[in-house]
Amino acid sequence: MKRTPHTNSYYAATANQKSDRPPLTEALDTQICILGAGFTGISSALHLAEAGYKVIVLEAARIGFGASGRNGGQLVNSYSRDIDTIENNYGSDLGSALGNMAFEGGNIIRERIEKYNIDCDYKEGGIFAAFNDKQFNELKEQKALWERYGNDQLELLNEDAIREHIATDRYIGGLLDHSGGHIHPLNLVLGEAAAFESLGGQIFEDSTVIKIDRNEHTPGKRPKVFTEQGSITCDYLLLAGNAYMGGLVPELSAKSMPCGTQIVTTEVLDESTARSLIPKGHCVEDCNFKLDYYRVTRDNRLLYGGGVTYGGGDPASIEQFVRGHLEKTFPQLKGVRFDYAWGGDFLLTMSRLPQLGRLTDTIYYAQGYSGHGVTTTHLVGKLVAETIKGHAERFDSFAALKHYPFPGGRMFRVPYTAIGAFYYGLRDKLGI
The missing domain is CATH 3.30.9.10 (D-Amino Acid Oxidase, subunit A, domain 2)
Structure with missing residues (x-):
């Protein structure tokens, strides 16, 4: 099978680790499946693995293939629209909730670098x-x-x-x-992926998902995703492909x-x-x-x-x-x-604010950082893990943001x- 290369970037040329992960070629069962091995997916996977969950990540190309491995590498706090805009448009309570999280993502990155000894030029x-x-x-x-x-x-x-x-x-x-x-973003996500794997997590590359069965009306509501060569049935599914999801989930692509x-x-x-x-x-x-x-x-x-x-x-x-x-x-x-x-x-996104939410009781999504994703994705990974552990309050603060279609x-x-x-x-x- 021909493997998908990274784009010809400075980051790819100076990546600490260039080995491939295998594609998915069998039917597997897991607690959590994540689509997308960028910052959102890998941050979520690592937080969940640390909490003891069995997690599998599917990546259509390579770890960090999209924006996570190509961006400017800057740790910029807050969001693409700042806290005052959120306060003005959504009220002081929601503004305060998101404002209190606005500087957490950068701290998570620094904690990851230190805890797992990640060499990423911080x-x-x-x-x-x-x-x-x-x-x-x-x-x-x-x-x-x-x-x-x-x-x-x-x-x-x-x-x-x-x-x-x-x-x-x-x-x-x-x-x-x-x-x-600032950091070398590809080396950061590769280091976090290696940390996730060290805790028993699995990552499959070149494993494009071609179909999702939501199974929301079946006992257990367990989603199932299909690639060309395999499938995964899971308790929870996280959609974290961002700009590289294509038209897999039309209701997400319609508002981004x-x-x-x-x-x-x-x-x-x-x-x-x-x-x-x-x-x-x-x-x-x-x-x-x-x-x-x-x-x-x-x-x-x-x-x-x-x-x-x-x-x-x-x-x-x-x-x-x-x-x-x-x-x-x-x-x-x-x-x-x-x-x-x-x-x-x-x-x-039309609002320039992230889009977090649920498609069903067991399918979550996180996307649309609007050019401000390095720190926010790391925060979101923590929020996804909190939610699956039964503490959804902070995730739901983001989910309360309205998703507008583009004119x-x-x-x-x-x-x-x-x-x-x-x-x-x-x-x-x-x-x-």
Whole structure:
């Protein structure tokens, strides 16, 4: 059987572990089956295995094949829409419930790294960079909001201070979150997968699920999933494929949309040049609606990403797409060689908030982190485990968020969303 390779990314080239897991070729029975071996699936699997459950994970391609193994590698706290938006739209009780969890995902990641000795280049500190006074004032409000929910590791940077952190004159200020940071995401999910397997968990790769029997009207309500060569019957099923679920579950794909983002990694820079770009080694994301994000890797490359392609997929030339952004930020790197360029899809929701819930009493789903998934997926894995153990209160707080369809339905959601993004991009440029 021909195996599915990872995309040709810097992460895949520097992965600590490149061995394949076998495809599913038999009929198995387990307590919990999880579809998707990305951060959501593996985080959930590891929490459940630690609690003593028998868990099997099915992956259509490779562990970390999707967004979990392709993203910018930044640990950004809270959600794609911040706590104040949740408070305003859903009320103070739900806002407080989600706000009290907004900084938990990053702590879970750090706990995993330490407990299982995962080598994934973790480095603390992340900067939000403001282009104009409007964005800087919003960062001041964000600092006050996050401090209200217990994050006391925030440092406001004026124009002089941010230039000490980033060798560019593009920004007028920023916010440094010392509880943020960055990692090699593929090595993190591979390390967590190995930890899960060390506790008796099983992962099958190249095992695309082609059918789900929900069995909600049968005794026990035990779901059954089918691949081309095997099947799994389980007590509980978790759907965690995100942007790579395809049309397997129409009611989930109807209220979400895959979106692409692109990343390049430069040639290895000499150490003095690499250190000069971001002297203290933090990661950076700007405050634009369609933001850029970047950091220096352990081997002194600049990893730089940004942009969005609505509907998923990549532009004709990723290198050309990203180069203009990179060289505008760091003109001192004009003409630098790119050794890697890749794209990947994340799953966008209309509200920009995660979608968690149940299809039946025994089938759960978690998806739609809207470009903000590294920390939130790790929180969600803990919530899934809590729920299956009988403590669903925190999971149900997320499940209370309404799932809205995109304007124009499946046919017109891409152009309508692109028009909206153009509007917000224009506001960013004008500073209004």
